[in-house]
Amino acid sequence: MAEPHTTSGPAVPENQKPVRAGLLIGIIVLAAFVMILNETTLSNALPDLMKEFTVEPDVAQWLTTAFMLTMAVVIPMTGYLMARIPGRLLYIIAVALFVVGSIIATFAPAFWVLLIARIVQAAGTALIMPMLMTTIMVLVPAERRGAMMGLVGIVMAVGPAVGPTYAGVVLQVASWRWIFGTMIILGAIALVVGGWQMRSFQPTTRPPFDVFSAILSAIGFAAAIYGLSKLSDLADGFPTQSVIFLIIGVIVLAVFFSRQNRLMAREQAGEAAVPLMNTTPLKTREYVWSLALMLLSFCTLFGFIILMPIFAQNVLGLSPLQTGLVTLPGGIVMGALGPVAGRIYDGRGTRPMISVGALLLLVAMLLMMTLNEDKNVWFLIGAALVLNIGLSFLMTPLMSNALAAVPVQLSAHGSSILNTLQQLAGAAGTALFVAVMGIGASHSNSAPPFGPMIDGVRVAFLMGAVIAAVVLVLSVLVKIDVPRGPREVTESEEQGATV
Numbered sequence: 001m002a003e004p005h006t007t008s009g010p011a012v013p014e015n016q017k018p019v020r021a022g023l024l025i026g027i028i029v030l031a032a033f034v035m036i037l038n039e040t041t042l043s044n045a046l047p048d049l050m051k052e053f054t055v056e057p058d059v060a061q062w063l064t065t066a067f068m069l070t071m072a073v074v075i076p077m078t079g080y081l082m083a084r085i086p087g088r089l090l091y092i093i094a095v096a097l098f099v100v101g102s103i104i105a106t107f108a109p110a111f112w113v114l115l116i117a118r119i120v121q122a123a124g125t126a127l128i129m130p131m132l133m134t135t136i137m138v139l140v141p142a143e144r145r146g147a148m149m150g151l152v153g154i155v156m157a158v159g160p161a162v163g164p165t166y167a168g169v170v171l172q173v174a175s176w177r178w179i180f181g182t183m184i185i186l187g188a189i190a191l192v193v194g195g196w197q198m199r200s201f202q203p204t205t206r207p208p209f210d211v212f213s214a215i216l217s218a219i220g221f222a223a224a225i226y227g228l229s230k231l232s233d234l235a236d237g238f239p240t241q242s243v244i245f246l247i248i249g250v251i252v253l254a255v256f257f258s259r260q261n262r263l264m265a266r267e268q269a270g271e272a273a274v275p276l277m278n279t280t281p282l283k284t285r286e287y288v289w290s291l292a293l294m295l296l297s298f299c300t301l302f303g304f305i306i307l308m309p310i311f312a313q314n315v316l317g318l319s320p321l322q323t324g325l326v327t328l329p330g331g332i333v334m335g336a337l338g339p340v341a342g343r344i345y346d347g348r349g350t351r352p353m354i355s356v357g358a359l360l361l362l363v364a365m366l367l368m369m370t371l372n373e374d375k376n377v378w379f380l381i382g383a384a385l386v387l388n389i390g391l392s393f394l395m396t397p398l399m400s401n402a403l404a405a406v407p408v409q410l411s412a413h414g415s416s417i418l419n420t421l422q423q424l425a426g427a428a429g430t431a432l433f434v435a436v437m438g439i440g441a442s443h444s445n446s447a448p449p450f451g452p453m454i455d456g457v458r459v460a461f462l463m464g465a466v467i468a469a470v471v472l473v474l475s476v477l478v479k480i481d482v483p484r485g486p487r488e489v490t491e492s493e494e495q496g497a498t499v
Helices: 021-040 044-054 062-084 087-106 111-139 142-173 179-197 211-236 240-268 285-316 320-326 328-348 353-370 377-404 406-444 450-479 490-497
Strands: none
Touching: 021 062, 021 087, 021 111, 021 142, 021 179, 044 062, 044 111, 044 142, 044 320, 044 450, 062 087, 062 111, 062 211, 062 406, 087 111, 087 179, 087 406, 111 142, 111 406, 142 285, 142 320, 142 328, 142 353, 142 377, 211 240, 285 320, 285 353, 285 377, 285 406, 285 450, 320 328, 320 377, 328 353, 328 377, 353 377, 377 406, 406 450
16 A cells, blocks of 8 residues: 655745745745736836837737737646745746846847847746746645645736726826836846745756657647637638647547657656656546636636626727726735635635635636626726635635645646646637627627627627636535645555656
């Protein structure tokens, strides 16, 4: 029988402990928040960028698409990188990449330079989230991880939600370049303080690097993300290009995951082979269900983020700053509730939290289905508040539960899978909501100029309500809580944890 395994993580030698563990986690949370915030800030700045660099919308959107593509390519490699590179050095590399990218973006003389800057930023962002989750799994006792994961919930959900608000405020008083300029300062603080506090908590190894897996991962995830991002063309007819890329992505990813399983089998047989991404977490029921519910919830968040500004500006006539401020109260409340939700999870488990969160998510989608030209900014703020409160009761317990379901030795791989699929969910949510809105508008019999858009937005949020209803039903019917306290490692986990 396997030795009892606790979820408290391995002991950290005294000489490898940070000077202040709480400060270290806080500074990594700050770094991750700034980086994730950066992902959605450009939505309000795109008109200014298009005007300054004289580019069309289909070209300008690559500033967002390239960011997501880079994230999807780099994240699957983080498990290998965290095993190969000392934690302190990897943290410095991650934050330095983000700061360098921000400097290039601030002074970019041409569009292609700004595009390169976004790719450099994304490479650093992709590294920081798995590092944050792994640091928490190593340093924080199991009974307090829910509260700490509440901080991660702030990063993953509040960052994208308040990104447009941040950009709107900056654009009101300065040029778009200051969006990146302010991030240089925040990134530099995270680099100095985090570099001082960070330690290498686990010994590094020299696992072989499977180049073919890296190529498959890059092609597969990039094709899937690009295909999903182009689904927004569905309203203009059958999106042939999108479907082709999606098919390529699915096929290549199937080959990628099959190869990872073969490499794991070879390693367990004693051969010199190591998978790029350990897929053992996907064999754990609680991890898979927690991940699925989290991704569905994340999809609705990005649908709201993309459609609400369109409706607010085109129908209600709000300015970019006013539109950005719509999500600010909800983002603040969500940030405040994240640690609270984590503490409730620590005490009561997953199900009570996610059932309430799913119900609030459904209510928010139903509220958005009633949008018309008579609604005002306060209605939008109220709907955003309901949405963000619901997500705070969903994201924190689901993320905590997912990572608690796998051995701490596999937390880097578990968080890599989670963060990679999060990019797919964000791309899918953005594209599908826009596509359904376009289809609804094209089949509308309402009078222009606002009628077709209102009908399109309503149909899109009807889809969101269906997704929320699925999350609610599954949260009630599916048992996903990970047992608390010591548990025995399953045979597949014991084999996978040797990677």
